[in-house]
Amino acid sequence: MSVFRIQNTLTRQLEEFRPLEAGHARMYTCGPTVYNFAHVGNFRAYVFEDLLRRWLKFKGFRVTQVMNLTDVDDKTIRDSQAAGKPLAEFTAIYKQAFFEDVRALNVEPAEHYPAATDHVPEMIAIIQKLFDKGYAYRSEDGSVYFSIAKWPAYGKLAHLDRAGMRAGARVASDEYDKENVADFALWKAWDEKDGAVAWDSPWGRGRPGWHIECSAMSQKYLGASFDLHTGGVDNIFPHHEDEIAQSEAANGQPFATYWMHCAHLMVDGQKMSKSRGNFYTLRDVLARGYSGREVRYELLATHYRAPLNFTFASLDAARTALRRVDEFAARLADAAGNAAAGPLPGWAQAAADRFEAALDEDLNVSPALAALFDCIREGNAGLDAKLLTPADAAAVQALFKRWDGALGVLEKPAETVPEAVQALLDRRQAARAAKDWKQSDALRDDIAALGWTVKDTPKGQVATKA
Numbered sequence: 301m302s303v304f305r306i307q308n309t310l311t312r313q314l315e316e317f318r319p320l321e322a323g324h325a326r327m328y329t330c331g332p333t334v335y336n337f338a339h340v341g342n343f344r345a346y347v348f349e350d351l352l353r354r355w356l357k358f359k360g361f362r363v364t365q366v367m368n369l370t371d372v373d374d375k376t377i378r379d380s381q382a383a384g385k386p387l388a389e390f391t392a393i394y395k396q397a398f399f400e401d402v403r404a405l406n407v408e409p410a411e412h413y414p415a416a417t418d419h420v421p422e423m424i425a426i427i428q429k430l431f432d433k434g435y436a437y438r439s440e441d442g443s444v445y446f447s448i449a450k451w452p453a454y455g456k457l458a459h460l461d462r463a464g465m466r467a468g469a470r471v472a473s474d475e476y477d478k479e480n481v482a483d484f485a486l487w488k489a490w491d492e493k494d495g496a497v498a499w500d501s502p503w504g505r506g507r508p509g510w511h512i513e514c515s516a517m518s519q520k521y522l523g524a525s526f527d528l529h530t531g532g533v534d535n536i537f538p539h540h541e542d543e544i545a546q547s548e549a550a551n552g553q554p555f556a557t558y559w560m561h562c563a564h565l566m567v568d569g570q571k572m573s574k575s576r577g578n579f580y581t582l583r584d585v586l587a588r589g590y591s592g593r594e595v596r597y598e599l600l601a602t603h604y605r606a607p608l609n610f611t612f613a614s615l616d617a618a619r620t621a622l623r624r625v626d627e628f629a630a631r632l633a634d635a636a637g638n639a640a641a642g643p644l645p646g647w648a649q650a651a652a653d654r655f656e657a658a659l660d661e662d663l664n665v666s667p668a669l670a671a672l673f674d675c676i677r678e679g680n681a682g683l684d685a686k687l688l689t690p691a692d693a694a695a696v697q698a699l700f701k702r703w704d705g706a707l708g709v710l711e712k713p714a715e716t717v718p719e720a721v722q723a724l725l726d727r728r729q730a731a732r733a734a735k736d737w738k739q740s741d742a743l744r745d746d747i748a749a750l751g752w753t754v755k756d757t758p759k760g761q762v763a764t765k766a
């Protein structure tokens with residue numbers, strides 16, 4: 301068995317994963333800012349993180365994952381006001397939508413989903429510590445800033461050039477770019493733009509900056525030092541850089557050991573944007589008739605560090621790939637019957653080894669999927685030639701089940717046949733029993749018109765969504 305290696309953004313090295321606590325992987329994944337429905341680019345990160353957590357479990361680690369919900373920041377305040385709703389009422393809508401969406405994508409639930417607004421005292425405690433240690437200062441308006449001049453390690457994740465940093469400059473907004481490296485806000489003094497959103501603090505009324513939220517919630521649920529911290533490449537600077545500075549300066553110990561970041565998602569070769577008309581939420585894609593499973597496959601099938609070009613043509617390809625998986629699974633089930641699994645046939649064992657070696661190499665999913673489809677090809681050839689015993693077929697079935705623990709996309713979700721389709725199926729069954737083939741064919745067409753395909757098998761009619 302090979303070891304799991306990770307490309308660590310912090311060191312720019314491929315490193316063996318070794319958790320601080322034997323056998324236990326603790327990971328923090330920056331979660332959604334709940335001010336809108338999440339788009340497919342956001343879900344790329346959540347699906348990548350899901351593959352990571354599932355792979356850690358495949359390798360035998362216990363996983364504790366924390367995904368925060370950013371329910372107070374510049375954007376949630378701005379848009380809740382535009383919607384004329386109190387902040388908590390506004391963000392509740394998108395929290396619920398987020399959980400529906402990740403369920404549609406078969407993303408395993410994290411162990412903790414802390415919301416920022418429930419952790420303001422923890423944030424104030426860290427800011428106080430930074431204040432006491434001389435890393436934080438209060439500006440004239442009552443906001444509190446982190447002084448990057450006091451923290452020589454600032455820039456180690458994003459590899460910033462410290463010579464270019466302007467001492468004493470400040471940036472108040474949550475998001476800014478590398479050209480504007482500056483002291484960043486830990487606590488923002490209330491101003492009229494914040495409306496009713498404010499908490500009391502030792503520095504006056506105000507609200508936390510975005511970055512301190514993740515430092516506080518990771519520490520509360522995972523401790524001051526933990527193993528993995530992930531997000532999109534957009535998070536490296538300033539969000540993750542600032543998290544490291546705050547956490548390490550406050551605690552005097554390393555923050556996360558491994559940092560992993562997934563690359564951008566493009567749509568039809570372009571950056572996704574509302575003005576280009578190529579901006580899709582998951583809901584938009586599902587409304588076009590694609591399933592969460594197909595979207596998951598599409599998001600999963602490109603290595604997380606490679607740019608992913610999202611197109612409807614590639615979603616169709618995902619559909620075709622999954623159909624091959626389903627057809628093979630059905631053949632295997634027929635061949636296996638009720639047999640107990642024997643040892644894996646040699647060709648399947650070879651595929652199993654390749655699959656594991658690929659994902660062990662920084663979740664290199666493409667060769668893993670290639671191994672899987674080679675296994676299907678060999679398996680189909682073996683079934684055609686009647687070379688597979690029921691025990692062989694059962695062993696390959698078990699291998700696919702194990703693989704699906706990691707991929708979460710192989711098992712076909714059970715389809716509930718709508719009542720209208722079921723009524724036609726019942727009539728068709730009666731027609732066939734009466735050998736009325738003409739009526740049977742007409743009913744098949746009626747069923748097809750409702751978007752379902754019916755197949756006659758030795759066990760009777762099987763309806764699948766077309």
Ligand SMILES: [Zn+2]
Pocket residue numbers: 329330331514539
């Ligand atoms: Zn974060």
